[in-house]
Amino acid sequence: DTGVSQDPRHKITKRGQNVTFRCDPISEHNRLYWYRQTLGQGPEFLTYFQNEAQLEKSRLLSDRFSAERPKGSFSTLEIQRTEQGDSAMYLCASSLAWPGVPGNTIYFGEGSWLTVV
Amino acid sequence: QQPVQSPQAVILREGEDAVINCSSSKALYSVHWYRQKHGEAPVFLMILLKGGEQKGHEKISASFNEKKQQSSLYLTASQLSYSGTYFCGSGSTGGTSYGKLTFGQGTILTVHP
Numbered sequence: 001d002t003g004v005s006q007d008p009r010h011k012i013t014k015r016g017q018n019v020t021f022r023c024d025p026i027s028e029h030n031r032l033y034w035y036r037q038t039l040g041q042g043p044e045f046l047t048y049f050q051n052e053a054q055l056e057k058s059r060l061l062s063d064r065f066s067a068e069r070p071k072g073s074f075s076t077l078e079i080q081r082t083e084q085g086d087s088a089m090y091l092c093a094s095s096l097a098w099p100g101v102p103g104n105t106i107y108f109g110e111g112s113w114l115t116v117v
Numbered sequence: 118q119q120p121v122q123s124p125q126a127v128i129l130r131e132g133e134d135a136v137i138n139c140s141s142s143k144a145l146y147s148v149h150w151y152r153q154k155h156g157e158a159p160v161f162l163m164i165l166l167k168g169g170e171q172k173g174h175e176k177i178s179a180s181f182n183e184k185k186q187q188s189s190l191y192l193t194a195s196q197l198s199y200s201g202t203y204f205c206g207s208g209s210t211g212g213t214s215y216g217k218l219t220f221g222q223g224t225i226l227t228v229h230p
Binding site for chain 1: 119149161
């Protein structure tokens, strides 16, 4: 399978615990995105990387959230001291970056469901 | 700013047609359409770039009117497999935001036999 893969697919955690999600993008894609989606809403942008550089972070991404892409391949999204409001599906996506061309196709992974109890 | 989609929900019988609209208050440089089934990831349908190109995918096509800052998705002769939530995403341009998508709130499409 050469699509975007995410792990774990489901995570239930107690409030206050830390959780980490992993994303493996499509192999030749140098852009990697993290989105969050709650029931009945469209995906909301959190952050994205071009290779290992984190180029933008949304204001939604509080200090408890951190994302890394250390070698420009896989990425991790860590949430510290989880709160019930963090319950959502965390989607990873990837694309090629073609400077000057706005039409990069972005492919999503299956998502990681987080439930904070 | 988030694109606005209309209608919020559509109910069809198999074989009927539907149109889903996506409007933006900001200039659109690209529009990306996705379909998402419950509990699954959004699946890419098509992308439209500035210039009013109409792209097709089986019996699904779309248009992009950059003057009106809107895009429409056309589903003809709908099939049961078309059921799901459709999202439009507007592509950003300029600076470090280049290429990221801002999604609308979605349109729920239900196709009945």
